Amino acid sequence: MNDRNMIPCEPKIENVNTPLTMSSREIAEVCNTRHNQVIETIERLFKKGVLRESRKTLRDYFSPNGGRPTKVYDLSKLDTLKVVSGYNETLRGKIIDRWQELENASKRQSLAVDYSDPKLILGxxxxxxxxxxxxxxxxxxxxxxxxxxxxxxxxxxxxxxxxxxxxxxxxxxxxxxxxxxxxxxxxxxxxxxxxxxxxxxxxxxxxxxxxxxxxxxxxxxxxxxxxxxxxxxxxxxxxxxxxxxxxxxxx
Incomplete structure (x- = not known):
């Protein structure tokens, strides 16, 4: 597989009040596949009505290395698992492990104290x-x-x-x-x-x-x-x- 088509993993920081998602770029990185192939799978499942939670999450991703922006979807956990349902067991296992990491990181972040919150400071x-x-x-x-x-x-x-x-x-x-x-x-x-x-x-x-x-x-x-x-x-x-x-x- 051509390494030039591989997409580096996109670092994400989730707000504790924002639903947890995994980007299509990250799915491509974890599964060691092309990002455009992941996008094709996502849009095909949209047309079939299989994906229902992530339809309006399309956004532009601007690489720190410059160049044209890339279209990226941010998928919920359920939609992510639907996208990789046709992948082999090894790839599905990697996605599940990655989701576990995201959820654990989110829990740790939710326990962090936000000292910019006036209500918290008052408390x-x-x-x-x-x-x-x-x-x-x-x-x-x-x-x-x-x-x-x-x-x-x-x-x-x-x-x-x-x-x-x-x-x-x-x-x-x-x-x-x-x-x-x-x-x-x-x-x-x-x-x-x-x-x-x-x-x-x-x-x-x-x-x-x-x-x-x-x-x-x-x-x-x-x-x-x-x-x-x-x-x-x-x-x-x-x-x-x-x-x-x-x-x-x-x-």
Whole structure:
């Protein structure tokens, strides 16, 4: 066969919104035949009404090497397979393989991001703003915890409620009131002194210590002193850092 009549494969870039086609030039290249023979087959099948999807796709192809333009048809997959239906199995297999390549390339292109699309850009910007807002929310939620751990390192170990209030930056009176209302501590009916609730001890927030105190008569007696553990102080520091009403009580 004369090589001068062979047509080099025409590179094609399909838009993702355009139906996928194969040109008559490409059919000629894949099947190693003359382009004019492919055109003759296409036009004969048009006359018989066999090809129905590609009748209005005739266009001029201008070779980069110059010369007169060539008439080219762009065929749908169905029409392409009809054109090569009379070819031998090897050639039909090559066309099917080529179509598979075109379809795979089209799928990859459809997944590509078109940054010239204003709607897409708006969607990306909106997504980034939402992610930024989520990040800011996480940071805002972490700030009280960070403050709590700073207090924890400063006032490590268990301390009495009065000393804990000073370290937390609030009045002892306010802290006693908060702990009593929050059911961390309660007053014993026997002597009116504070004692920790058992559940707060089990949570590791509070502890108690046996101390010696003098009564009104000057005699020493044994008493229970409620104490805040490091974990309990961290929990309170987190709460007071987050709660605006608590911050207003800081003096």
């Amino acid at each position: 990306v910007v909106t997504h980034l703003r939402e992610e930024s807002a989520k990040k800011d929310m996480v940071i805002a939620n972490l700030r009280p915890k960070v403050a709590a751990y700073k207090h924890l390192t400063r006032i490590g170990g268990s301390t009495c409620i009065t000393d804990a209030a000073k370290a937390l930056g609030i009045t002892p009176r306010y802290l006693f009131s908060y702990l009593e209302k929050g059911k961390w501590i309660y007053r014993r009916k026997v002597n009116g002194r504070y004692a920790p609730y058992q559940d707060k001890i089990q949570l590791g927030y509070m502890d108690c210590r046996v101390i010696s105190v003098r009564n009104a008569d000057g005699f020493k007696k044994i008493a229970i002193e409620p104490r805040l553990t490091a974990k309990g102080k961290a929990r309170l520091a987190e709460f007071f850092s987050r709660t605006s009403s608590a911050r207003r009580a800081i003096q």
